[in-house]
Amino acid sequence: xxLSANESEALSLSLSVATRSVALSLPPAILxxxxxxxxxxxxxxxxxxxxxxxxxxxxxVVGYLLLLLFGARGPIGSxxxxxxxxxxxxxxxxxxxxxxxxSFPLMVRAMRISLENVDRGLEDAARTLGAGALDRFATVTLxxxxxxxxxxxxxxxxxxxxxxxxxxxxxxxxxxxxxxLPLALYSALQTPGGDHAAARLAIISIALGFCGLLLSxxxxxxxxxxxxx
Amino acid sequence: MLAVEAxxxxxxxxxDAKFELPTPGVVALFGRSGCGKSTLVNVIAGLLAADSGxxxxxxxxxxxxxxxxxxxxxxxxxxxxxxxxxxxxxLDVAGNLRYAERRAGSPKFVSFDLVVExxxxxxxxxxxxxxLSGGERQRVAIGRALLSQPRLLLLDEPLASLDASRREEVLxxxxxxxxQLAIPMVYVSHNFDEVLRLATFLVLMESGKTxxxxxxxxxxxxxxxxxxxxxxxxxxxxVGTVLGTDPSSGLTRVGVGRGELKVQAQTxxxxxxxxxxxxxxxxxVATRAPQHLSVRNILTGVVTxxxxxxxxxxxxxxxxxxTIIMARVTCAATRELKLAAGLPVWALVxxxxxxxxxxxxxxxxxxxxxxxx
Numbered sequence: 146x147x148l149s150a151n152e153s154e155a156l157s158l159s160l161s162v163a164t165r166s167v168a169l170s171l172p173p174a175i176l177x178x179x180x181x182x183x184x185x186x187x188x189x190x191x192x193x194x195x196x197x198x199x200x201x202x203x204x205x206v207v208g209y210l211l212l213l214l215f216g217a218r219g220p221i222g223s224x225x226x227x228x229x230x231x232x233x234x235x236x237x238x239x240x241x242x243x244x245x246x247x248s249f250p251l252m253v254r255a256m257r258i259s260l261e262n263v264d265r266g267l268e269d270a271a272r273t274l275g276a277g278a279l280d281r282f283a284t285v286t287l288x289x290x291x292x293x294x295x296x297x298x299x300x301x302x303x304x305x306x307x308x309x310x311x312x313x314x315x316x317x318x319x320x321x322x323x324x325x326l327p328l329a330l331y332s333a334l335q336t337p338g339g340d341h342a343a344a345r346l347a348i349i350s351i352a353l354g355f356c357g358l359l360l361s362x363x364x365x366x367x368x369x370x371x372x373x374x
Numbered sequence: 375m376l377a378v379e380a381x382x383x384x385x386x387x388x389x390d391a392k393f394e395l396p397t398p399g400v401v402a403l404f405g406r407s408g409c410g411k412s413t414l415v416n417v418i419a420g421l422l423a424a425d426s427g428x429x430x431x432x433x434x435x436x437x438x439x440x441x442x443x444x445x446x447x448x449x450x451x452x453x454x455x456x457x458x459x460x461x462x463x464x465l466d467v468a469g470n471l472r473y474a475e476r477r478a479g480s481p482k483f484v485s486f487d488l489v490v491e492x493x494x495x496x497x498x499x500x501x502x503x504x505x506l507s508g509g510e511r512q513r514v515a516i517g518r519a520l521l522s523q524p525r526l527l528l529l530d531e532p533l534a535s536l537d538a539s540r541r542e543e544v545l546x547x548x549x550x551x552x553x554q555l556a557i558p559m560v561y562v563s564h565n566f567d568e569v570l571r572l573a574t575f576l577v578l579m580e581s582g583k584t585x586x587x588x589x590x591x592x593x594x595x596x597x598x599x600x601x602x603x604x605x606x607x608x609x610x611x612x613v614g615t616v617l618g619t620d621p622s623s624g625l626t627r628v629g630v631g632r633g634e635l636k637v638q639a640q641t642x643x644x645x646x647x648x649x650x651x652x653x654x655x656x657x658x659v660a661t662r663a664p665q666h667l668s669v670r671n672i673l674t675g676v677v678t679x680x681x682x683x684x685x686x687x688x689x690x691x692x693x694x695x696x697t698i699i700m701a702r703v704t705c706a707a708t709r710e711l712k713l714a715a716g717l718p719v720w721a722l723v724x725x726x727x728x729x730x731x732x733x734x735x736x737x738x739x740x741x742x743x744x745x746x747x
Contacts, residue, residue, distance in 0.1 A: 264460075266458070266460050267460055267462060269421050269447075269454075269460075270456060270462075271462075271473075272421070272446075272447045272448050273421070273448070273452065273453065273454040273519070273522070274474045274477055274518065274519075274522045275448050275449070275451075275474075275477035275479065275522055276448055276473075276477055277448050280477075285462060288464045289463070289464060371464060372463050372464050
């Protein structure tokens with residue numbers, strides 16, 4: 146193995162955090178993409194703006210808000226700990242939450258574009274064949290918007306690997322628990338003589354990103370073939 | 375019985391429709407493009423809610439604004455064949471058919487195998503939908519709609535996007551469905567040839583309104599229908615019974631009204647019903663018994679009406695024995711022959727210019743789907 150213990154720890158932690166982050170945000174992102182595309186209701190514009198907020202806020206602000214809400218004394222954080230024993234602060238689950246919030250708008254956007262292209266005539270056809278609302282969504286809408294779901298998941302995964310500000314603000318920089326690749330790189334730069342370690346971490350990040358791009362292209366092709374395009 | 379009554383405002387367009395179809399039967403919604411045929415079909419399917427009206431199929435009320443009934447499309451059990459087929463691109467042909475089969479209501483009146491056989495779908499089963507030709511797509515769409523075990527089948531210009539030869543690949547299958555499954559159908563079209571071959575009943579639509587309706591024979595004489603199909607294609611459609619085959623000529627003898635026609639027909643089973651179109655422009659009118667002519671078909675009748683038609687011509691309606699036919703003659707001929715209501719005439723038409731289509735007038739009721747409880 147050419148990676149040091151610290152490096153492989155940061156790498157596997159990054160992958161673990163990004164995976165959790167995507168798993169956490171995928172269901173609500175699909176729901177919100179559908180609601181924002183297909184439903185017309187009062188407050189839709191506000192909901193839309195709220196979803197997009199992390200895109201325009203400084204990540205540190207997002208981290209700070211998370212600290213207020215999900216911190217040990219925050220209203221949601223204290224409830225989660227008492228009711229389920231879930232601790233977010235200083236943990237990788239907390240890191241996953243921070244990255245999920247940051248990448249959420251990217252995910253929803255990709256899904257919406259794809260959903261807007263789904264031919265509603267096909268949903269009507271399913272309807273005349275006896276498919277109810279949930280049935281139609283699961284068997285027609287979701288498969289047809291799959292390219293967008295996939296694109297959203299991959300974008301969000303990549304963004305989660307690179308998230309820095311919100312993570313370090315919310316869950317700090319703890320080796321083995323919240324020190325993902327970008328945080329490790331930052332720490333290396335803060336350490337005297339850490340230039341070499343920083344360069345290695347940068348190379349790992351580049352390789353990871355490149356593999357991700359190739360993998361997403363391969364996935365996209367398979368899905369397109371599945372949909373007959 | 376399918377009874378439909380619907381009013382709907384859509385911007386500047388107003389739908390105001392009312393018709394009844396005796397079931398089983400095929401009703402053609404006929405009219406120019408944009409006259410609201412598809413809107414009406416969507417109301418029947420439940421995909422579009424009418425502002426007011428009612429839709430009743432046999433004894434089941436599907437929609438009634440007065441009684442606040444609006445059965446959602448997924449529970450109406452109405453099959454819908456769309457103009458663009460709308461096959462699911464993420465499923466293959468078999469997958470599309472099974473999709474409908476899995477969600478079908480009961481009782482079932484067609485089996486999967488029967489649909490595959492009637493529509494000849496076996497060779498297509500494992501194909502992806504984008505690998506199908508236009509005609510094949512429509513056959514699959516029809517099969518998929520049938521497998522949902524519908525009580526009524528709506529077909530919205532299923533052949534409009536196909537060229538003439540592809541159309542011929544699908545039409546015979548629709549005739550088979552009509553004759554063998556006895557499922558009530560609403561067939562939307564602006565092509566009178568399709569209507570002629572498939573429909574038993576015709577509802578004429580003009581700018582959102584149903585303006586006339588009746589049996590196909592009666593409606594073939596309607597002035598509104600004539601205006602749409604054009605002077606060249608105008609002609610009476612008469613139903614006759616096969617009397618036998620003329621051994622010397624090989625032509626089929628068909629009893630029509632009081633008289634008899636010799637036509638070229640595919641089927642010649644004695645007693646079979648044939649629908650014959652007598653184009654008005656092909657008919658010759660004589661006021662004395664004609665002799666020494668090559669014409670095979672001479673019908674005697676009485677003029678019932680003379681109406682002026684476009685291009686310096688008149689349409690002469692002739693009763694040939696509880697059946698009306700029409701001849702298109704020049705105004706000069708009308709004057710010279712003094713054609714007027716009440717005048718006995720002879721109508722002549724060449725056997726080669728007649729087109730006959732077989733059809734079952736009253737299909738067996740055994741296979742009919744029944745209303746669910």
